[in-house]
Amino acid sequence: MIDLVKIELYKIFRKWRTYIGFIAIAIIVSLIEISMLLQGENYLKFLTRNLEGLFVFEGNFLNGYLISYLVLGALLVHIPFLISLVAGDLLAGEATAGTFRMLLTRPVSRAQLITAKIIAATIYTNLMIAFLAVVSLGLGVLLFGTGELIVIKDVLIIFPKDDILWRFFVGYGLASLSMMVVTSLAFFFSSLVENAIGPIVSTMAVIIVFYILSAIDVDLLQKLQPYFFTSYMHSWDVVFNTPVDTEELWKAAGILSFHIFIFLGITYFIFRKKDITS
Amino acid sequence: MLLSLIFPTQGKIKIFGKELLQNRKEILASVGAIVEKPDFYGYMTAYKNLDILSRISGFPASKKKIMETLEMVRLEKRWNSKVKTFSHGMKQRLGIAQALIHDPKLIILDEPTTGLDPQGMKEVRDLVISLSKDFKKTVFLSSHILHEVELIANRMVIINKGKTVTEGTVQELLNATETKVAIEVDDTEKAAALLNESSFSLQFEPPTGTTLHLTMMKEQIPALNRLFVENGISVSSIVPTRSLEEYFLNLTGKEGQ
Numbered sequence: 084m085i086d087l088v089k090i091e092l093y094k095i096f097r098k099w100r101t102y103i104g105f106i107a108i109a110i111i112v113s114l115i116e117i118s119m120l121l122q123g124e125n126y127l128k129f130l131t132r133n134l135e136g137l138f139v140f141e142g143n144f145l146n147g148y149l150i151s152y153l154v155l156g157a158l159l160v161h162i163p164f165l166i167s168l169v170a171g172d173l174l175a176g177e178a179t180a181g182t183f184r185m186l187l188t189r190p191v192s193r194a195q196l197i198t199a200k201i202i203a204a205t206i207y208t209n210l211m212i213a214f215l216a217v218v219s220l221g222l223g224v225l226l227f228g229t230g231e232l233i234v235i236k237d238v239l240i241i242f243p244k245d246d247i248l249w250r251f252f253v254g255y256g257l258a259s260l261s262m263m264v265v266t267s268l269a270f271f272f273s274s275l276v277e278n279a280i281g282p283i284v285s286t287m288a289v290i291i292v293f294y295i296l297s298a299i300d301v302d303l304l305q306k307l308q309p310y311f312f313t314s315y316m317h318s319w320d321v322v323f324n325t326p327v328d329t330e331e332l333w334k335a336a337g338i339l340s341f342h343i344f345i346f347l348g349i350t351y352f353i354f355r356k357k358d359i360t361s
Numbered sequence: 362m363l364l365s366l367i368f369p370t371q372g373k374i375k376i377f378g379k380e381l382l383q384n385r386k387e388i389l390a391s392v393g394a395i396v397e398k399p400d401f402y403g404y405m406t407a408y409k410n411l412d413i414l415s416r417i418s419g420f421p422a423s424k425k426k427i428m429e430t431l432e433m434v435r436l437e438k439r440w441n442s443k444v445k446t447f448s449h450g451m452k453q454r455l456g457i458a459q460a461l462i463h464d465p466k467l468i469i470l471d472e473p474t475t476g477l478d479p480q481g482m483k484e485v486r487d488l489v490i491s492l493s494k495d496f497k498k499t500v501f502l503s504s505h506i507l508h509e510v511e512l513i514a515n516r517m518v519i520i521n522k523g524k525t526v527t528e529g530t531v532q533e534l535l536n537a538t539e540t541k542v543a544i545e546v547d548d549t550e551k552a553a554a555l556l557n558e559s560s561f562s563l564q565f566e567p568p569t570g571t572t573l574h575l576t577m578m579k580e581q582i583p584a585l586n587r588l589f590v591e592n593g594i595s596v597s598s599i600v601p602t603r604s605l606e607e608y609f610l611n612l613t614g615k616e617g618q
Binding site for chain 2: 086087090093094097098180181182183184185186187188189190191192356358359360
């Protein structure tokens with residue numbers, strides 16, 4: 084199995100499209116950090132404009148933690164597209180290229196093959212989130228240093244310097260889980276068709292539709308919204324509350340994991356029974 | 362179906378005496394295959410494709426083994442080229458290499474010359490014959506190009522509408538029925554008259570130029586030649602024109618009726 088996973092990873096990382104996500108993240112995060120370096124103080128003043136008469140802000144608030152927090156919130160909306168580029172291609176790409184016939188005439192079971200692909204896709208997804216963490220948090224801390232994290236929601240929260248890193252650790256973990264839902268959804272669509280474009284477009288369409296449904300205030304939909312995976316895509320932000328609502332955190336993790344399990348389970352079932360004709 | 366790419370709606374498939382779906386891994390470990398046109402990872406080299414496929418098979422091939430296999434299909438000079446730069450014929454030969462990389466006992470080839478030019482077809486044909494003769498592999502070839510089957514196969518099975526119509530060695534099947542023969546002689550009228558008087562059980566069409574077209578059993582040809590020569594008719598050539606294709610059409614035509 085380890086060898087199969089290595090082979091799948093080799094195939095993923097030999098394709099140009101794999102690097103599009105990493106390059107896009109590197110460019111966008113760098114641009115955000117450069118612009119914050121040049122005009123970050125103005126941004127911070129804009130953020131705290133309503134509170135200036137009430138509070139005096141002292142310290143390094145424009146720091147790596149704030150940058151990383153803002154980047155995570157902004158980019159997690161776009162990363163699903165970058166992820167589906169690769170995950171949507173994992174099964175459909177083999178069908179398009181005709182390489183399934185070559186693979187499945189060998190003494191390897193379909194279950195082994197799809198498990199290796201799922202593991203490789205999981206590694207890829209987590210690598211992308213880890214890369215986002217390293218670039219935004221690492222580069223942010225390098226350029227802006229550390230300090231207290233100021234978060235403005237319904238209330239103003241200032242997290243002490245030594246109470247932040249674990250929140251990022253858990254936050255990135257939840258972000259990974261929500262991106263794994265995207266991966267598994269793209270994987271599911273990838274098992275249905277023989278062209279990689281279909282799964283990419285379908286994944287994005289489903290995410291957009293569910294985002295919209297999650298935002299509509301209609302009684303019926305409001306009852307269903309707690310079961311939509313899109314309702315928990317931004318649950319990473321729960322850890323940037325005080326106190327942290329652990330029940331909400333576990334609920335989000337549970338619902339996201341359930342969706343991953345269902346999408347991958349159906350994919351597994353379809354692939355095992357599928358006739359390979361191309 | 363023989364390779365479990367698609368599943369039977371009913372019935373069982375046995376290879377090496379074992380049921381395929383229950384012993385899939387064990388059976389496929391001893392089987393190499395090409396299903397129509399072999400497709401590879403175009404962005405990888407020929408070497409890397411074979412390396413990956415051998416590892417997936419559970420028999421990681423050494424560099425020496427991969428190079429030997431590439432040499433067998435005359436691709437050793439292109440070992441480091443990306444497969445997307447290969448011609449169709451080269452991909453087909455690489456397909457044979459991948460079928461051999463894990464040293465199988467049985468090689469299943471489904472239409473291995475599809476889309477190849479005449480030279481490519483000959484190359485693949487020679488390679489398949491060599492697999493059987495030089496490497497002692499059993500080759501199971503499926504083809505609609507009957508001339509190819511005639512040139513390659515020892516034994517054949519003709520299947521029409523999913524049912525076996527006949528089976529046997531190619532020579533047995535071709536010799537078992539009447540053969541069309543074109544005989545070039547110096548005097549067709551005399552030859553025709555002689556044939557009418559002879560005891561040969563044959564049919565013949567009106568001569569075209571100096572050639573007589575007969576339908577007869579193949580083993581009658583030497584006796585017929587002797588008859589002509591003994592009666593002063595010069596025989597320039599005797600060409601059996603019976604082909605497997607014709608045999609197939611006759612057989613399946615009858616079946617279809």
